[in-house]
Amino acid sequence: MLLCQQAVGQVINSIGDENMKVPQGLKPQEKKAVSPYIPDLDTETLYFQYIDSAQNYIYSHDWPVAEQWLLAAIKQEPDNPNNSLLLSNIATLQRYQGRLSDAVKNYTLALDMTPHAVTLLLNRAALYVEMDSVRRAIDDYERVCELDMYNTEARYSLGVLAMENGDNKRAEDLFNEIKRINPNSGLYHEGMGLLHKRNGNHARAAELFTQVIKVQPSAQLLGNRADCYLVLKRLNDAEEDIRMALEMAPNDPYLYLLRAKLNKLRFLRDDMNRDIDTAVSLGLSRDYINRALNE
DSSP: OOOOOOBBBBOOOOGGGSSOOOSSOOOOOSSSOOOOOOOOOOOOHHHHHHHHHHHHHHHTTTTHHHHHHHHHHHSSSOOOTHHHHHHHHHHHHHHHOOOOOHHHHHHHHHHHHOOOHHHHHHHHHHHHHTTOOOHHHHHHHHHHHHOTTTTTHHHHHHHHHHHHHHHHHHHHHHHHHHHOOOTTOOOHHHHHHHHHHHTTTTHHHHHHHHHHHSSOOOHHHHHHHHHHHTTTTHHHHHHHHHHHHHHHHHHHHHHHHHHHHHHTTTTTTTHHHHHHHHHHTTTTOOOHHHHTOOO
């Protein structure tokens, strides 16, 4: 959630939500999160000028300098109600820099100012997942569900976390809640696809992923479907999904692991080893890769 100047009097908004890291299989969609109320700003003040300077550095991906300008704005007007969103933006910039503890602290400070801000809760929950603080993430997602009875993203995230904890019944109930809220929800189909994949019904999982991919393709969805195709020995289909996914996310190590699986099935040992080396260079451990290739 970064800053975006849209017009005079509407200078703060949320962008870049897709960049938030979430558990494997999660992709935010159909958001109904409510941003904090932001009153009009006087564009002649130093406060606004500092925010505008931060925006320029955000556009150039200079996160440390953007953060300093946002801090300067808060120091300039420490009682400004907009500071909740500025603190949230600072937290997001700190996430991009790998400073996760600092990011948690600033999301929490922002929530102290605006405790009913659903977007802030979703961002902090995703960060808690990244930090393996799953219980805290669940608390934040459940709080979102209390505040917004129509929020599908929180229910989807809770469903995936339930699956990871081995509670498939709870996951299915949460995905069905999404369907009741929105029968055409892509999150429902994706969640049920993940559930069927976990239960070994790869053909049905691939069908469900396909329904979402037709509307909103992503590297993550294509990777999940490719994994199903590999199990089903639909190697050409898996190859095409992996190719398209790599065009979208060329630095995703999981995709190179999938291609290593594909090359193993085709007895292309040299190609498999190259993909393994690439996956390792991008962060996967060889032990994890070896286990995956021997499943």
